[in-house]
Amino acid sequence: MSQTKIKICGLSRPCDADFINEAMPDYAGFVFYPKSHRAVTEVQAKALRTKMRPSIPAVGVFVNEVQSRICQLYHAGTIQIIQLHGTESEDYLSALRKALPTAEIWKAFPVRCPDDLEAAKRSSADRVLLDNGLGTGQRFDWSLIDPPVHHMILAGGLTPDNIPDAIEQLCPWAVDISSGVEQDGVKDKEKIIRAVRAARAERQKDNPGILAKPGFVRSRKSCQMENLVPTVDNMYPKH
Numbered sequence: 001m002s003q004t005k006i007k008i009c010g011l012s013r014p015c016d017a018d019f020i021n022e023a024m025p026d027y028a029g030f031v032f033y034p035k036s037h038r039a040v041t042e043v044q045a046k047a048l049r050t051k052m053r054p055s056i057p058a059v060g061v062f063v064n065e066v067q068s069r070i071c072q073l074y075h076a077g078t079i080q081i082i083q084l085h086g087t088e089s090e091d092y093l094s095a096l097r098k099a100l101p102t103a104e105i106w107k108a109f110p111v112r113c114p115d116d117l118e119a120a121k122r123s124s125a126d127r128v129l130l131d132n133g134l135g136t137g138q139r140f141d142w143s144l145i146d147p148p149v150h151h152m153i154l155a156g157g158l159t160p161d162n163i164p165d166a167i168e169q170l171c172p173w174a175v176d177i178s179s180g181v182e183q184d185g186v187k188d189k190e191k192i193i194r195a196v197r198a199a200r201a202e203r204q205k206d207n208p209g210i211l212a213k214p215g216f217v218r219s220r221k222s223c224q225m226e227n228l229v230p231t232v233d234n235m236y237p238k239h
Contacts (some may be wrong), residue, residue, distance in 0.1 A: 004167045005174040006199040007059060007153070008181060008192055010038035017051035019189040023196040026174065028056055030079065033063040037185065038178070046078050059083050059106070067092075071099050081106065084128065093124055106153060111140045120152070129176060131156030137179035145170055160194035167202040169170070175199060 008020060009029030020028045031038045040048070049058050060079035062070060064086035073079050083106040088094060093105060098158045107125035110133020120128040130152050132140035139157025148161070154172040159180040166175060181191040 004172055004199060004202060006163075006196055007174055007176045008178070008187075008195070009059070009176055010036075010178040010182075010185065011048055011185065012044070014031050014047065014051060016187045017048045019192045021051075021053050021058060022189070023193045024053070025056065025192075025199075027059050027081065027198050028052060028179070029059040029061050029083065029176070031061045032065065032069070032073070033061065033085070035063075042073060042076075042078065042228075045073070046076065049078050058079055061085055063067055064088065067096055067099055070096065074100055074103055080104075084125070085107065090124060097124075097182065103193050108155070111144055111180075114144055117145065127151055127153050127173065129153040129155050131176075142166070142169060158195075160191055160198050163195060163198040164202050167199065 003155075005026035007027035007029055008023070008025045009018060010031055011020065011028055012031075017028075030040050030048060032045070033039055041168055045058075052058065057080040058078065059081040060070065060073055061083045062085065069080055074082065081104045082100070084093075085108045088107065093107070096103075096105060104126045106129055107123050108129040108131065109120040109122075109123070111130045112132065117130075120130060128151075130140070130145065131154075132137070132138055137157060139162075141203040151173040152170075153174045153176050154166055154170060155176040155178075157180070158166060158177040163175055163177070166172065177195055181195050182188055183191065185230075
């Protein structure tokens with residue numbers, strides 16, 4: 001059975017890795033965008049990766065990054081998944097796939113109107129991340145995603161309190177949260193634990209219609225297969 005996963009993004013301090021090890025989310029993210037206050041260097045990221053449990057994949061977040069740097073971090077084992085948050089084109093994705101044929105690639109798309117979903121649906125990325133793309137940490141209008149996209153990652157304005165509602169309404173493949181688990185701009189252990197618990201509580205609910213096969217639309221109410229419409233699951237990383 002497919003279940004909504006959770007990623008905690010924007011780790012930067014050694015204690016953040018301790019928080020992750022205690023909360024045990026499905027993924028943890030390192031931001032490599034210099035303009036973000038959550039940005040980390042290769043050395044910092046490597047130390048965080050070493051400190052984290054090996055079972056938790058690290059996601060590297062990049063904005064229009066030169067591919068050689070991404071490849072270096074991937075080959076070094078610092079990151080296991082690549083998340084792109086800039087204006088990376090399909091040609092960029094194609095070149096990155098040739099360089100890293102086994103790497104999983106996620107691509108972020110801002111959603112401000114129904115037409116914005118079309119670019120996400122056409123993306124060749126393994127997963128698409130949807131948020132408001134404004135760098136505010138605010139949620140976008142979730143009603144624009146109708147019907148929901150199965151292997152999307154939902155971001156933007158998520159908190160431990162609204163994660164259950166997001167999962168119930170949209171049935172995302174994963175939720176991605178950063179500022180919603182922070183206090184005064186840094187990660188807060190209790191909020192991280194609450195967020196992970198909120199996502200896991202939704203997993204335990206009876207949800208027999210969740211799809212086992214990715215790439216199809218699910219209905220909002222029951223997450224059951226609806227019409228079998230094929231889909232493909234911001235400039236500034238903040239979620």
